[in-house]
Amino acid sequence: MLDVAHNALYNPPLNLPIYEYNALQWRHMGMAAAPPSYCFVAFPPCSKDGLVVFGKNSARPRDEVQEVVYFAAAEHDPGSKVECTYIEIEQVPKTHAVVLSRPSWLWGAEMGANEHGVCVANEAVVTREPASESEALLGMDLVRLGLERGATAKEALDVIVALLEEHGQGGNYYEDGSSCHTFQSAFLIVDRNEAWVLETSGKYWAAEKITEGVKCICNQLSLTTKIDAEHPELRNYVKSQGWWNGDSDFNFSEVFSLADDHLACCSGRESLEKQGGDVSAQAMIDVLRDKDSGVCVDSESFLTTASIVSVLPQDPSFPCIHYFTGTPDPSRSIFKPFIFVDDVKLVPKVQSPSFGNDDPAKKIPRFQEKPDRRHELYKAHEWARSLLENDQDKGQKLMRIMLDLEKQGLEAMEDILSRTEILDPAEVVDLFYDCVDTELKFFK
Numbered sequence: 122m123l124d125v126a127h128n129a130l131y132n133p134p135l136n137l138p139i140y141e142y143n144a145l146q147w148r149h150m151g152m153a154a155a156p157p158s159y160c161f162v163a164f165p166p167c168s169k170d171g172l173v174v175f176g177k178n179s180a181r182p183r184d185e186v187q188e189v190v191y192f193a194a195a196e197h198d199p200g201s202k203v204e205c206t207y208i209e210i211e212q213v214p215k216t217h218a219v220v221l222s223r224p225s226w227l228w229g230a231e232m233g234a235n236e237h238g239v240c241v242a243n244e245a246v247v248t249r250e251p252a253s254e255s256e257a258l259l260g261m262d263l264v265r266l267g268l269e270r271g272a273t274a275k276e277a278l279d280v281i282v283a284l285l286e287e288h289g290q291g292g293n294y295y296e297d298g299s300s301c302h303t304f305q306s307a308f309l310i311v312d313r314n315e316a317w318v319l320e321t322s323g324k325y326w327a328a329e330k331i332t333e334g335v336k337c338i339c340n341q342l343s344l345t346t347k348i349d350a351e352h353p354e355l356r357n358y359v360k361s362q363g364w365w366n367g368d369s370d371f372n373f374s375e376v377f378s379l380a381d382d383h384l385a386c387c388s389g390r391e392s393l394e395k396q397g398g399d400v401s402a403q404a405m406i407d408v409l410r411d412k413d414s415g416v417c418v419d420s421e422s423f424l425t426t427a428s429i430v431s432v433l434p435q436d437p438s439f440p441c442i443h444y445f446t447g448t449p450d451p452s453r454s455i456f457k458p459f460i461f462v463d464d465v466k467l468v469p470k471v472q473s474p475s476f477g478n479d480d481p482a483k484k485i486p487r488f489q490e491k492p493d494r495r496h497e498l499y500k501a502h503e504w505a506r507s508l509l510e511n512d513q514d515k516g517q518k519l520m521r522i523m524l525d526l527e528k529q530g531l532e533a534m535e536d537i538l539s540r541t542e543i544l545d546p547a548e549v550v551d552l553f554y555d556c557v558d559t560e561l562k563f564f565k
Contacts, residue, residue: 229261253291260306298488
């Protein structure tokens with residue numbers, strides 16, 4: 122077995138997905154493999170109709186449940202605190218409304234959006250500097266904090282790096298009481314006008330600004346010599362560690378990556394670029410469903426447990442539209458639209474049970490047991506997946522019905538974006554609720 126693994130490591134098959142090759146590398150070095158998630162953004166001229174299109178697949182442990190949750194904008198008393206996944210930090214006077222897709226045991230999120238058209242997604246990455254096991258902020262906490270506190274992509278970036286400096290990052294990324302899985306963090310932060318790729322190692326960071334074309338990030342560092350913002354002590358720090366001599370061009374990925382772990386990682390980007398100016402919500406969904414490229418992960422350890430696509434019109438008079446699956450495997454899930462309006466209707470059927478202070482994630486020692494966190498839509502989707510696997514005819518018929526439902530939703534949203542009149546909030550206040558309810562009815 123060791124000979125087979127050694128041969129695969131140094132002579133990888135041409136069809137071996139990059140995330141499986143990386144896992145072999147990390148296991149060979151005694152390190153945990155980062156979950157192989159993928160994030161994308163497409164700007165004009167690659168995207169359609171002057172839209173910014175954002176997407177992410179969240180690859181996590183196969184049995185982990187993600188929920189979709191909404192939190193209204195709120196004002197907070199001076200001196201108040203907010204309890205994140207592991208630590209408590211100072212609250213700000215006002216937080217923005219957010220919608221999040223998150224592993225249901227934690228406070229933060231894998232991905233989400235806010236009322237101002239900011240989207241943030243997180244990637245776990247491995248760098249040459251070991252991630253801390255000490256409990257601090259998780260990268261997923263920083264996703265939510267950036268969304269709650271930033272009204273633009275740059276503001277969200279500034280929030281994240283300031284909190285990194287103050288509180289650091291660390292703690293278990295998984296609901297696992299037997300082992301502590303720790304990672305550094307990368308982020309794709311997007312609004313109607315620009316995106317930022319933010320990559321971190323400990324409190325040190327660098328960022329690149331994107332305003333056109335297509336960008337993909339995954340579970341590897343990707344920043345090279347084009348750096349538009351950075352930690353003020355970044356270069357002094359890496360020189361003090363002997364990782365950079367100060368004479369050659371500063372290449373963030375080469376400095377911080379493990380050997381050869383900063384290569385191109387995303388064939389999905391090529392698929393989007395081939396759209397030739399027609400990247401739309403449907404095109405992004407198609408890329409997220411692609412298992413052959415490895416973008417849609419379904420491996421022994423990991424599964425794409427939830428997905429998001431967001432459409433951000435550059436014209437601020439049009440609403441941003443965010444599509445969530447709320448269920449695993451986008452190739453067997455449907456994307457349901459959400460639009461921010463006042464008094465948006467909550468959707469308990471995509472929210473996991475709450476265990477309060479009895480939650481094993483909140484008790485010390487943590488994760489000594491795993492409660493059933495499945496929400497109603499997740500349970501119904503389990504039945505549908507079983508049908509697809511065990512009764513091909515009925516399963517395919519159900520999938521055709523579901524994809525037709527999704528198509529109707531996409532067309533309705535395109536109609537909203539093509540109108541000249543201002544959207545009536547009453548028209549969409551129940552939008553996500555109704556889509557989830559309809560999906561459940563078809564399953565039943």
